[in-house]
Amino acid sequence: MSTSMTSASEAAAGSRWHIIDAEGHALGRLATLTARLLQGKHKATYTPFIDTGDFVVVVNAAKVKLTGRKEDQKIYRQHSGYEGGLREVRARLVRQRHPERLVEDAVHGMLPKTKLGAAMYRKLKVYAGPDHPHAAQKPAKISASEVA
Numbered sequence: 632m633s634t635s636m637t638s639a640s641e642a643a644a645g646s647r648w649h650i651i652d653a654e655g656h657a658l659g660r661l662a663t664l665t666a667r668l669l670q671g672k673h674k675a676t677y678t679p680f681i682d683t684g685d686f687v688v689v690v691n692a693a694k695v696k697l698t699g700r701k702e703d704q705k706i707y708r709q710h711s712g713y714e715g716g717l718r719e720v721r722a723r724l725v726r727q728r729h730p731e732r733l734v735e736d737a738v739h740g741m742l743p744k745t746k747l748g749a750a751m752y753r754k755l756k757v758y759a760g761p762d763h764p765h766a767a768q769k770p771a772k773i774s775a776s777e778v779a
Contacts, residue, residue, distance in 0.1 A: 646754075647685045648770035650763070653734060654691040657698055662737035664777060665689060669742065669751045682747055686754045688770050693730035693759040697722060707736065731757040 649668055653661055667673055671683030697705065705722040725732055734757045742748040756765060 646683075648688065648765065648768040649685055649773050650688045650690065650765075650770035651773045652691050652761075653689050654694040655696055658695050658733060658737050661689070661695060662734065662741055664773070665734070665738045665755065666741035668773075669738070669754055680747070682750050684751050684754060686756070686765075686768070686770075688763050688765050689734050689755070689757045690761050690763055691759075692734045692757050693726065695730075695733055697733075702726075707732075730759040 651661065651665060665687050668687050669684040671677050671685065674683055676683055702723050703721060707720050707722065707725055709718045709720075710716050711718070722733065735755065738755055739752055742751050756763065
């Protein structure tokens with residue numbers, strides 16, 4: 632007796648590629664959509680303990696929008712582990728030096744803090760400009776209405 636339903640592990644093997652243009656979109660809304668795609672919550676075969684998510688390519692990350700005064704007030708913190716090893720950088724400087732990091736950190740914070748979350752995070756590809764090397768994977772473009 633065969634069933635037409637696929638298991639979650641079979642669905643995970645058939646992951647797709649999506650491309651999102653971040654230009655002009657709010658960082659948080661973009662990150663929630665990206666995190667949902669990475670986790671596979673948009674699929675009927677979503678299973679919390681299996682990585683059923685898709686690959687996501689985010690382009691134009693340097694042009695993502697920060698609302699309010701976050702450009703000057705939002706602080707990214709890193710600690711080396713040594714005494715006095717706390718480094719704080721404003722979002723404006725992060726955008727100038729490593730614009731991909733704005734999107735990467737926002738999405739990373741929305742994923743599970745487990746080995747499974749780390750596997751999902753590895754499926755995220757972020758680029759500051761409009762060019763990306765993933766054309767061979769034929770990523771499907773996500774429309775602006777889904778991001779906004």
